[in-house]
Amino acid sequence: xxxxxxxxxxxxxxxxxxxxxxxxxxxxxxxxxxxxxxxxxxxxxxxxxxxxxxxxxxxxxxxxxxxxxxxxxxxxxxxxxxxxxxxxxxxxxxxxxxxxxxxxxxxxxxxxxxxxxxxxxxxxxxxxxxxxxxxxxxxxxxxxxxxxxxxxxxxxxxxxxxxxxxxxxxxxxxxxxxxx
Numbered sequence: 001x002x003x004x005x006x007x008x009x010x011x012x013x014x015x016x017x018x019x020x021x022x023x024x025x026x027x028x029x030x031x032x033x034x035x036x037x038x039x040x041x042x043x044x045x046x047x048x049x050x051x052x053x054x055x056x057x058x059x060x061x062x063x064x065x066x067x068x069x070x071x072x073x074x075x076x077x078x079x080x081x082x083x084x085x086x087x088x089x090x091x092x093x094x095x096x097x098x099x100x101x102x103x104x105x106x107x108x109x110x111x112x113x114x115x116x117x118x119x120x121x122x123x124x125x126x127x128x129x130x131x132x133x134x135x136x137x138x139x140x141x142x143x144x145x146x147x148x149x150x151x152x153x154x155x156x157x158x159x160x161x162x163x164x165x166x167x168x169x170x171x172x173x174x175x176x177x178x179x180x
Contacts, residue, residue: 001055003116005108007070013051013063013077018044020074021065024097033131034095035158055080056121058087066096066109075100078109080117088124090117094137106140114144118172127169131158138166145178146170 003010022044052060066076076096117123130137146168154162
């Protein structure tokens with residue numbers, strides 16, 4: 001399954017992507033809000049090996065590579081967590097190479113995947129979990145149409161410390177009203 005936008009190809013992540021993924025995922029400053037920062041390419045290989053090869057499997061994460069059409073470069077990745085036993089709710093998270101941030105790539109990729117989740121996989125609700133200090137991600141999801149539903153205080157242990165967690169959500173009927 002491959003999604004295509006004006007500037008991007010969004011496809012299942014592959015082991016061949018490991019070096020490009022390591023390039024941006026290992027940057028500690030850019031990924032300071034992430035729970036996983038690889039220290040070697042082997043860490044990325046293990047990560048890719050653990051993710052589901054099949055989309056829409058309850059209890060799994062499926063990972064997309066975000067590829068710039070023009071250069072064929074992997075500029076980020078977008079994960080979808082199919083956690084609901086009824087399989088109507090999912091969680092998403094996006095990581096983008098710092099050299100491709102603030103150019104609309106994340107917005108383009110996230111909107112495309114949301115559209116796919118609602119229209120093709122018939123999901124009802126999509127959530128995302130964000131560190132309150134991650135202002136760029138907050139602006140992104142609010143711009144797309146997510147609403148803030150919760151602020152959990154010191155609820156996650158990330159990178160050796162307790163951090164707060166904001167939960168944003170979007171339901172299918174609200175997405176339809178946005179008319180992207």
